[in-house]
Amino acid sequence: MGKLDFAPIADTTRRAEIVALLRRAILTGQLEPGQKLNELRIAEQMRVSRAPLREAMRELVQEGILTSIPYAGTFVIDVTAKDIDDAYSLNKVLDEFAIELSWPLRDQRFFDELDRRHEAVKQATRDLDTTRQIETALQLHGLIHEWADNSVLLETWQRLTSRLQMYFALHQRARNEPVPAEDVHEMYVRLLKGADMGAAQRHAREHIGLDFEELLAYARSLEQRCSEGANPDRPGPTRNRPDGS
Amino acid sequence: MGKLDFAPIADTTRRAEIVALLRRAILTGQLEPGQKLNELRIAEQMRVSRAPLREAMRELVQEGILTSIPYAGTFVIDVTAKDIDDAYSLNKVLDEFAIELSWPLRDQRFFDELDRRHEAVKQATRDLDTTRQIETALQLHGLIHEWADNSVLLETWQRLTSRLQMYFALHQRARNEPVPAEDVHEMYVRLLKGADMGAAQRHAREHIGLDFEELLAYARSLEQRCSEGANPDRPGPTRNRPDGS
DNA sequence: AGGAAGCAGATTGTCGACAATCTAACAAGA
DNA sequence: TCTTGTTAGATTGTCGACAATCTGCTTCCT
Structure with missing residues (x-):
């Protein structure tokens, strides 16, 4: 009868945590619309390499709250x-x-x-x-x-x-x-x-x-x-x- | 009036091309549902590093046609x-x-x-x-x-x-x-x-x-x-x- | 024999460095 | 003065290598 439904264990990958952090920052308005996300600076602040950060940003781009322009940068979407x-x-x-x-x-x-x-x-x-x-x-x-x-x-x-x-x-x-x-x-x-x-x-x-x-x-x-x-x-x-x- | 509306130039980043290639492979059924995508193998076949390949895969995961399990792999979605x-x-x-x-x-x-x-x-x-x-x-x-x-x-x-x-x-x-x-x-x-x-x-x-x-x-x-x-x-x-x- | 502990092998996640590209400032010429 | 070419700096895109984790097999003990 041990019918405990365990919660899925936390995704212990940096990428997932970065996604959560960035999403929260965007959704709460800490990151303003149109603002550019500097990879180097964010990576340093989070004490993380750019690789997982970039992957996280790709996810958020596809999620629709970031927009990416090749060789220009990744920005918070503008709200029209x-x-x-x-x-x-x-x-x-x-x-x-x-x-x-x-x-x-x-x-x-x-x-x-x-x-x-x-x-x-x-x-x-x-x-x-x-x-x-x-x-x-x-x-x-x-x-x-x-x-x-x-x-x-x-x-x-x-x-x-x-x-x-x-x-x-x-x-x-x-x-x-x-x-x-x-x-x-x-x-x-x-x-x-x-x-x-x-x-x-x-x-x-x-x-x-x-x-x-x-x-x-x-x-x-x-x-x-x-x-x-x-x-x-x-x-x-x-x-x-x-x-x- | 030279009112030509130029089409946006092609995204010449490897990532974008990889996304297109993978998407086509999945949508045409060349990659079967449930199949695992081996990063090393695909990267070698495409003559590309794993970094842009992984970023491309993150996009397709968010697009809903791939699913990722940390440390296990990325798979084509199952069709129920x-x-x-x-x-x-x-x-x-x-x-x-x-x-x-x-x-x-x-x-x-x-x-x-x-x-x-x-x-x-x-x-x-x-x-x-x-x-x-x-x-x-x-x-x-x-x-x-x-x-x-x-x-x-x-x-x-x-x-x-x-x-x-x-x-x-x-x-x-x-x-x-x-x-x-x-x-x-x-x-x-x-x-x-x-x-x-x-x-x-x-x-x-x-x-x-x-x-x-x-x-x-x-x-x-x-x-x-x-x-x-x-x-x-x-x-x-x-x-x-x-x-x- | 059955099962747990431990050891390769392979694969994914992450890192630091290099190459390609863009932006902005500056100089030269009409 | 305006335009054009150049250059330096910064930022993004990509690469190869290392670390963390999973998988399957082997080994050993009871």
Whole structure:
């Protein structure tokens, strides 16, 4: 009866840890969009060779949060309003699909996990930990995708989530307010526990939509500010940080 | 007005070429599912160091057609019937979304490109080049995603396409018949040119569905054969998964 | 014989150094 | 002054070698 399900042991390769470190730095906004990642400097800071660092960066490039230009460098992706809008509209479709798939699979464990994640959001809200608040809110929404029992969908959603988390973190950094409204989560959880699937799907659209509208407005303002002063013939990220530390 | 829009010059880095080579080998079925990729051997064959090869493999891992187990190796992904089903069902959703987005954006250039790709499929069919037939058929279907003007959707679909192409190539390799039916493409193109968006969406579901049914049946038969006969008839493809027993 | 400990062999992960390329500053010429 | 060619510095791409880890076989003990 020793039915312990052991957690997979930690990937003890430097590459995996570097990926985690970099991803976290990007998703929390510590690395700004467009910023160039200097391999030598990062490798020295992490006390690691460039080989595993470069491999890690390739992974993040394919993950969509870094972009690489041969012989020029690797940069954090730029966030345009269109990107956010694109991600948002696709997210709506995926959410609807995930609810449809996971709906007949809901059971007690699902509801328990739903409550657990909801509680995590509320805890982060009480702690005023905005970064964790974003993280937990996205995990709350991710449950339907995890429960849908469709690996391709889950993978797709996780890829989307990376960007969304980055967007929200940026927004939160600009204005020091938490993005997701509290009581909307309450309704979301209640509808997922209910019997009306269509209502849940509709609510998912409306509710996430509200958050996104604000985010979009912010992104648009950023772009306007950017397009005023910058020379338009050079779309490449030329935001080089003078390292006068 | 010399308004030539130059195509971006080829990425002349070894890494990029290795990625292209490997991807093609996997997608055409030259590298079988589950097969292990020996870094030293491949590097020697390509006359390349292991560094760019490994970076290329990391990209393909994130692209979803390779899977890596630390200190064990990198393998071509296994194809399960469930994977195909998952990819198929998500593809239906994405197709519907892509048609919705691209519908108001259709113009003459769209129709021309549609015809061009349709012609490419027919040419490949005449040439009895089944590999190219699969490739062109997927490109024909990809047009709506390219035209949808949603970068995230396009990226997602391309990721899906990689797997689909691999699945179809496998199926084609097993039974030496072309997978996609000819006249169905005719109908698909006609509906995309027409005025009834709902009809186009519905047809996309049904039509692709037919192809997939056959593919699914094949995959299921493969799995059964695999599960009943555990004899290691081949040393390569039989891959040991870390299972908690 | 059965099973645990230990020893090659092969393969992956990582490192430091070298080569190729880009950027920016500077000089020369129209 | 503007453009063009050159050069120096920095950064990325690639290489060969070393270290860490896994696998399979051998060996030894009970």
